[in-house]
Amino acid sequence: MTDLTAADLNRHARLSVAPMMDWTDRHCRHLHRLMSSQALLYTEMVTAAAVVHGDTLRLLAYGPAEHPVALQLGGSDPALLAQATRIGADMGYDEVNLNCGCPSDRVQSGRFGAILMTEPDLVADCVAAMQAVTGVPVTVKCRIGVDDQDPAQVLPDFLSRVSATGVTRFTIHARKAWLQGLSPKENRDIPPLDYDLVMAMKAAFPHLHLSVNGGITSLDQAQDFLDAGMDGVMVGRAAYHDPCAILLDADCRIYGRGHTGDPVAVVHAMLPYIADHLAAGGRLGQVTRHMLGLFQGQPGARQWRRFLSENAHVDGASPQVVLDALDRVTTHAA
Structure with a gap:
C-alpha cells in the first residue's frame, strides 16, 4: 500500500503526465521518472472489467521506482469500478482516477469516458463506490462538456455533483469532446480550448484541487497556469514527444528542488x-x-x-x- 497522503499527492499533482493509450506504459513511466522525481505519472486507461476479469498482473504491473503513480480506470458500473479500485489500491497505486474524458467510439459504446459528462449523477455513484473501498485518493479526469452541451452550465454542475461525494481533485481537459462527427485524434485538436472557463472553475470551487489539461506544450506555459492560481497542470503529447523540455527541469522549476537533468x-x-x-x-x-x-x-x-x-x-x-x-x-x- 502507498504511504503517500492526499496532501502529498496534491503537491506532486502540480505537474502530471497525462494517461495516453499505447504510450504511458510502465517503460515510458520509468523513463519519465528518471527525468523528474516529483511529477505525478499516470497509467494508460484500463477498463474496470479488464482489471477484474482479465490478466490483472500483466495489465497493472509497474516498478517501485514509478511512485507517485496513478491508475486510470474506465467504466460506468459502480460495483465493477469498486472492485477494480480495490485491486489497484492493493497493488500499491497511489491514486485511482476515473476517466470521464476519452472520446473514442469504443469508449462510448461501453458507456464510459467523455459520454459520462452527460451523467454526473452516475459519475457520483461511481466515485462514491470507489472511495468506499479504499483510503487511496480517488480523482476524476473530465472534459468541459460534450457535443451540444453548454460548458458554462455543464461543467460547474458536474463538479458540484461529483465533488459532493468527497472527491477533491479533478483534471479538466479544456476542450469539449464532439462524440458525433470527430475522431478521437480530431478531438485532441479541433474543439477550441477554453482555459478561461477552467480558470473560472478554480474561482468558483476554491476548495477543490483543479488541474488544467489540453494544448500545454511547455514548462513556461505550465508555470503561467500555476502562477495564475491553478493547482496543477497535466501535460500530454508534449511530455511524450519532447520529454526533456517538460520533465528535465520540472523538479527545479515546479517543485523547487533538485537540479536540471541531462x-x-x-x-x-x-x-x-x-x-x-x-x-x-x-x-x-x-x-x-x-x-x-x-x-x-x-x-x-x-x-x-x-x-x-x-x-x-x-x-x-x-x-x-x-x-x-x-x-x-x-x-x-x-
Missing part, C-alpha cells in the same frame, strides 16, 4: 532497466520506442531516432544498440 545521463540510467527487461524475455524496442524524443531539437536527434528505429527491433538487439545510438548524438554535438 538527457545523456538519462540514457545511461535506463541501461540497467533495459538489461533487466531483456533478461526477463522482453524486446529492446518495447522500451526504446519511448526514448525516441529524448534529444528533440538537439544536434544528432535525427541520427538517434533513426538508429534506434532501424536497430532496436532486430532479433537479439542488446543495450549496446542504445549506446551506439548515443554515440551518434554525442559525436554530432562535438
Whole structure:
C-alpha cells in the first residue's frame, strides 16, 4: 500500500503526465521518472472489467521506482469500478482516477469516458463506490462538456455533483469532446480550448484541487497556469514527444528542488532497466520506442531516432544498440 497522503499527492499533482493509450506504459513511466522525481505519472486507461476479469498482473504491473503513480480506470458500473479500485489500491497505486474524458467510439459504446459528462449523477455513484473501498485518493479526469452541451452550465454542475461525494481533485481537459462527427485524434485538436472557463472553475470551487489539461506544450506555459492560481497542470503529447523540455527541469522549476537533468545521463540510467527487461524475455524496442524524443531539437536527434528505429527491433538487439545510438548524438554535438 502507498504511504503517500492526499496532501502529498496534491503537491506532486502540480505537474502530471497525462494517461495516453499505447504510450504511458510502465517503460515510458520509468523513463519519465528518471527525468523528474516529483511529477505525478499516470497509467494508460484500463477498463474496470479488464482489471477484474482479465490478466490483472500483466495489465497493472509497474516498478517501485514509478511512485507517485496513478491508475486510470474506465467504466460506468459502480460495483465493477469498486472492485477494480480495490485491486489497484492493493497493488500499491497511489491514486485511482476515473476517466470521464476519452472520446473514442469504443469508449462510448461501453458507456464510459467523455459520454459520462452527460451523467454526473452516475459519475457520483461511481466515485462514491470507489472511495468506499479504499483510503487511496480517488480523482476524476473530465472534459468541459460534450457535443451540444453548454460548458458554462455543464461543467460547474458536474463538479458540484461529483465533488459532493468527497472527491477533491479533478483534471479538466479544456476542450469539449464532439462524440458525433470527430475522431478521437480530431478531438485532441479541433474543439477550441477554453482555459478561461477552467480558470473560472478554480474561482468558483476554491476548495477543490483543479488541474488544467489540453494544448500545454511547455514548462513556461505550465508555470503561467500555476502562477495564475491553478493547482496543477497535466501535460500530454508534449511530455511524450519532447520529454526533456517538460520533465528535465520540472523538479527545479515546479517543485523547487533538485537540479536540471541531462538527457545523456538519462540514457545511461535506463541501461540497467533495459538489461533487466531483456533478461526477463522482453524486446529492446518495447522500451526504446519511448526514448525516441529524448534529444528533440538537439544536434544528432535525427541520427538517434533513426538508429534506434532501424536497430532496436532486430532479433537479439542488446543495450549496446542504445549506446551506439548515443554515440551518434554525442559525436554530432562535438
